[in-house]
Amino acid sequence: MISIALDTMGGDYAPAEIVKGGVLGGRETGVHLIFVGMPSLLQAELAQHDLSGLDYEIVDAPDVIQMDESPAKAVRRKRNASIVVAAQLVKDGVADAAVTMGHSGAALVAGRWVLGMLPGMDRPALPAPYLGLQPEVTIIDVGGNTDVRPRHLLQFAFMGAAYAEAVVGITNPRIGLLSIGSEPGKGSMLLKETFPLLAESSLNFVGNIEGDDIPAGKADVIVHDGLLGNVVLKLSEGVVEALLHDITSRLEEHLPAESDAIQAVIADVLAANHYSRYGAMPLLGLNGLLLIGHGKSKAPAVVSGLKMAQRAVAGNVLPRLKDAWQRVQESNH
Amino acid sequence: MISIALDTMGGDYAPAEIVKGGVLGGRETGVHLIFVGMPSLLQAELAQHDLSGLDYEIVDAPDVIQMDESPAKAVRRKRNASIVVAAQLVKDGVADAAVTMGHSGAALVAGRWVLGMLPGMDRPALPAPYLGLQPEVTIIDVGGNTDVRPRHLLQFAFMGAAYAEAVVGITNPRIGLLSIGSEPGKGSMLLKETFPLLAESSLNFVGNIEGDDIPAGKADVIVHDGLLGNVVLKLSEGVVEALLHDITSRLEEHLPAESDAIQAVIADVLAANHYSRYGAMPLLGLNGLLLIGHGKSKAPAVVSGLKMAQRAVAGNVLPRLKDAWQRVQESNH
Numbered sequence: 299m300i301s302i303a304l305d306t307m308g309g310d311y312a313p314a315e316i317v318k319g320g321v322l323g324g325r326e327t328g329v330h331l332i333f334v335g336m337p338s339l340l341q342a343e344l345a346q347h348d349l350s351g352l353d354y355e356i357v358d359a360p361d362v363i364q365m366d367e368s369p370a371k372a373v374r375r376k377r378n379a380s381i382v383v384a385a386q387l388v389k390d391g392v393a394d395a396a397v398t399m400g401h402s403g404a405a406l407v408a409g410r411w412v413l414g415m416l417p418g419m420d421r422p423a424l425p426a427p428y429l430g431l432q433p434e435v436t437i438i439d440v441g442g443n444t445d446v447r448p449r450h451l452l453q454f455a456f457m458g459a460a461y462a463e464a465v466v467g468i469t470n471p472r473i474g475l476l477s478i479g480s481e482p483g484k485g486s487m488l489l490k491e492t493f494p495l496l497a498e499s500s501l502n503f504v505g506n507i508e509g510d511d512i513p514a515g516k517a518d519v520i521v522h523d524g525l526l527g528n529v530v531l532k533l534s535e536g537v538v539e540a541l542l543h544d545i546t547s548r549l550e551e552h553l554p555a556e557s558d559a560i561q562a563v564i565a566d567v568l569a570a571n572h573y574s575r576y577g578a579m580p581l582l583g584l585n586g587l588l589l590i591g592h593g594k595s596k597a598p599a600v601v602s603g604l605k606m607a608q609r610a611v612a613g614n615v616l617p618r619l620k621d622a623w624q625r626v627q628e629s630n631h
Numbered sequence: 632m633i634s635i636a637l638d639t640m641g642g643d644y645a646p647a648e649i650v651k652g653g654v655l656g657g658r659e660t661g662v663h664l665i666f667v668g669m670p671s672l673l674q675a676e677l678a679q680h681d682l683s684g685l686d687y688e689i690v691d692a693p694d695v696i697q698m699d700e701s702p703a704k705a706v707r708r709k710r711n712a713s714i715v716v717a718a719q720l721v722k723d724g725v726a727d728a729a730v731t732m733g734h735s736g737a738a739l740v741a742g743r744w745v746l747g748m749l750p751g752m753d754r755p756a757l758p759a760p761y762l763g764l765q766p767e768v769t770i771i772d773v774g775g776n777t778d779v780r781p782r783h784l785l786q787f788a789f790m791g792a793a794y795a796e797a798v799v800g801i802t803n804p805r806i807g808l809l810s811i812g813s814e815p816g817k818g819s820m821l822l823k824e825t826f827p828l829l830a831e832s833s834l835n836f837v838g839n840i841e842g843d844d845i846p847a848g849k850a851d852v853i854v855h856d857g858l859l860g861n862v863v864l865k866l867s868e869g870v871v872e873a874l875l876h877d878i879t880s881r882l883e884e885h886l887p888a889e890s891d892a893i894q895a896v897i898a899d900v901l902a903a904n905h906y907s908r909y910g911a912m913p914l915l916g917l918n919g920l921l922l923i924g925h926g927k928s929k930a931p932a933v934v935s936g937l938k939m940a941q942r943a944v945a946g947n948v949l950p951r952l953k954d955a956w957q958r959v960q961e962s963n964h
Binding site for chain 2: 431444487489508510511512514523530533537540548552553556560563567
């Protein structure tokens with residue numbers, strides 16, 4: 299039985315939408331769900347729902363981290379904040395994974411502080427599926443790791459490979475390094491120094507990848523720093539939105555009678571490219587499974603986040619990453 | 632009378648498509664066109680066209696730089712290569728601008744070597760219009776300047792501002808710094824150090840810009856290094872292509888009878904986002920106007936490139952940049 303801790307206090311629509319998504323997602327996934335939050339608020343929210351058939355429990359987390367607090371200080375001071383309690387449940391083996399839609403900085407600090415890093419891993423990194431255009435392509439890092447060194451990108455590559463194998467289900471995924479040209483000598487100093495590390499690793503490294511290779515699906519895992527990752531994800535979402543807007547008005551001008559059908563198709567494409575489809579992603583490199591989602595998540599994103607957590611646990615992403623990374627560590631000694 | 636030197640030997644489809652585009656573009660723009668290239672090849676190509684009404688001359692450039700040569704060495708050894716001769720015509724005041732579709736590395740070296748940099752400018756940078764989605768938004772650098780320092784990004788911002796004013800026609804353009812979040816403290820060390828330089832400059836700096844702000848048009852000039860620029864441009868093109876493919880098949884499935892109309896609309900959108908619309912862009916920071924275009928350029932892109940050269944000359948992009956940059960230099964002393 300998979301057990302998942304849900305931080306019901308984190309996110310712009312907490313606790314109402316988080317609890318609602320928890321109830322729906324708990325029933326849909328069949329996992330044992332641990333609602334973590336302030337008991338009074340939680341009870342009031344749970345009372346709004348039909349809980350029959352839901353396998354759940356409540357764990358108290360009376361502290362709250364405010365948006366304007368320093369995450370580093372707040373997490374250390376507020377041991378009973380919901381994100382800290384949820385991570386502790388994973389640490390203690392009570393939960394197999396924790397899911398939060400709260401402040402990602404606080405989640406990062408709580409993850410590092412409570413769960414710790416895998417031996418030899420320097421920084422946690424966040425993977426993401428590349429929109430609906432290439433949902434089986436994983437980009438990493440989108441967690442804001444800027445100013446990285448070559449060894450960090452190597453670590454991100456191992457994390458991304460473990461995720462692609464365990465969650466996406468791709469055997470021996472093709473790893474690409476996002477750069478400015480396909481030749482090994484192309485790119486920044488960072489990329490030129492990273493290239494041989496990847497080439498000499500046990501990974502299925504397919505070389506440098508360019509921007510247009512991402513939507514074309516030329517690699518299963520695309521490795522880059524968090525600045526590039528943030529730009530890639532937000533830019534892609536922005537292009538999709540702007541282009542759909544442009545196309546809709548052009549189509550409606552040419553085919554005014556088909557307006558309803560056109561809008562239905564465009565709505566489908568937009569939905570396929572929306573972050574709520576995956577809901578939350580595992581912060582990799584930690585010695586435990588902590589998934590973080592979008593602050594704007596509503597109930598459907600919470601349901602997707604719980605499904606993702608279930609897949610990450612069932613697919614053994616953490617043991618896979620541990621094993622692969624341990625072999626790297628051993629071969630370096 | 633504006634005079635433009637056209638390198639007819641550079642590009643994948645040289646000389647045939649370059650000469651063809653030159654003849655069409657020369658007539659369309661009314662500029663004085665200087666065909667630069669190997670006389671025998673050029674004469675043979677020109678003989679294919681009706682040259683009536685075309686204001687042109689031919690300048691010999693008997694040397695050829697091969698694709699596998701080191702640009703730095705080849706440019707210095709082959710003073711009669713077409714790109715070197717074209718740049719020299721600008722240097723000598725015979726041409727107001729030079730246009731090449733040849734090897735961009737060779738053009739860069741020829742530009743720096745023959746024309747030199749503006750005083751206090753460290754590296755040439757290449758701007759680009761942001762596709763058809765936001766054709767009035769300029770992104771800079773897309774010329775491969777990786778591993779830049781804050782002062783380089785400041786220089787790129789002045790270049791982009793001069794281009795936006797002179798060529799796009801925007802007074803006091805809004806300058807944005809591409810980063811990971813809108814707050815001043817967000818981004819890499821490079822970006823954090825660049826932010827105050829831009830904020831304290833005479834530019835109309837609107838702060839950090841995120842990926843989705845580019846297609847949304849939240850700034851007129853977006854500043855970033857050449858790695859980000861390359862990824863932004865290629866990724867955007869790739870997303871447009873992948874999305875149009877996806878939408879076309881979905882629409883045709885729902886509206887099979889409207890297939891022709893749908894394909895016509897999609898073809899329009901694709902054309903609006905194709906690089907041949909602008910053809911070539913001025914390499915800024917040089918003490919002279921040298922425009923470089925896509926190696927895959929055919930005649931229509933050459934026509935667009937000549938129009939762009941004409942606009943850059945007529946809009947005084949170089950004097951504007953010189954003036955603005957000189958004031959920066961003076962205020963620092």
